[in-house]
Amino acid sequence: MKVYEPVNLAMPLAKELGERIMEKGKLPDGEEVREILKGFGLEESCLDRGIGVYRSRNVVALVFVKGEALVVDAISSSGELSDAMEVIAYRDRQLNTFIVEILPANDIEYEGNVGIEPIIIDAEKLELESSPVLGYFEEDDEGVFLVIDRETYGRWKESGNTDTCPVCGGELAWKGERAYCQDCGYGVEVKG
Ligand SMILES: [Zn+2]
Numbered sequence: 001m002k003v004y005e006p007v008n009l010a011m012p013l014a015k016e017l018g019e020r021i022m023e024k025g026k027l028p029d030g031e032e033v034r035e036i037l038k039g040f041g042l043e044e045s046c047l048d049r050g051i052g053v054y055r056s057r058n059v060v061a062l063v064f065v066k067g068e069a070l071v072v073d074a075i076s077s078s079g080e081l082s083d084a085m086e087v088i089a090y091r092d093r094q095l096n097t098f099i100v101e102i103l104p105a106n107d108i109e110y111e112g113n114v115g116i117e118p119i120i121i122d123a124e125k126l127e128l129e130s131s132p133v134l135g136y137f138e139e140d141d142e143g144v145f146l147v148i149d150r151e152t153y154g155r156w157k158e159s160g161n162t163d164t165c166p167v168c169g170g171e172l173a174w175k176g177e178r179a180y181c182q183d184c185g186y187g188v189e190v191k192g
Contacts, residue, residue, distance in 0.1 A: 001040060001136045002144060006074035007167060008137045009040065009059050010085035010102045011115060011146065013072060015134035017089045018119035021098045022126045027089055030065045033072065037061055082106045085114065096123045100132075116156070116166045131159040133166035138189070145178065145189040153190045 003009050016036050020028045028036070030052060034044065042054040042061060052063035055077060064071040069090040076083055084105035091098050101118035120130040133156045135148035146167060148156075156162055162179075165172050170183025179188040 002139050003040065003042075003056050003059050003137070004144070005083050006059055006076060006085040007083065007104075007114065008144075009042075009056075009061060009074045010072075010087050011134050011167075012040065012136040013037075013061075013074075014087050014089075014100050014102050014115060014119060014132070015136075017070070017087070018098075018100045018121065018128070018132070018134075021089070021100070021119075021121055022128065025123070025126050027068070027070050027091065027098065030063065033063050033065070033070065037063070091123065097121055097129065098123055113169070114167065116161065116164060117159070128155075131155040133188075135188075137186075142178075143180075143185065143187050145187040147189050147191050149192045150190060 001012060013036065017028055020032060034052060037054045042056045044052065044054050046053040050065050054061040058077055060075050060077050062073040069088065072087040074085045075081065086103045088103065089100040098121040099118055102114040104114055116133045117130040119132045122129055133148060133152060135146050135152065138145055138147050163172050165181040165184060166188065167186045168181060168184035170181045172179040172181050172188065177190045
């Protein structure tokens, strides 16, 4: 997994949080987030009463656990905030759902939702009710690709917006199993 900028961490993290919620029926705690971030190659650099700080070469993650909500801020390690992302997971008691969404700090540059739709999970059935397009990033000689699984692609196709880039909201051009975005430069690849 490649983490060059905050979005490279935010998208796989949101996906992983959603999967854990569907598995366990509750929000992951600080310890689980720690395990996830370490699995993504980040090092823990500080842990103090409800706040964790993790870093890799290019990205710093701040983790806040506050009862019914989990907030992870991903910031470029240069301190630049324009490409920062916030991943929020919470339980909506009224709608009886768990929600995981990615909020870009700079919503002017982002035309659509990162991941197209938030993750919405029925809190009782623990089933996915939305069609988020999330995955992890891999690099080869054609560029950096958001790798999504077939199930994710299937739901995305059903929702009818496979021309929209899940990273930036721009327009995608498909060539076989891969799509290319002119706007952000990331590609999307369906794998598995
Ligand atoms: Zn794009």
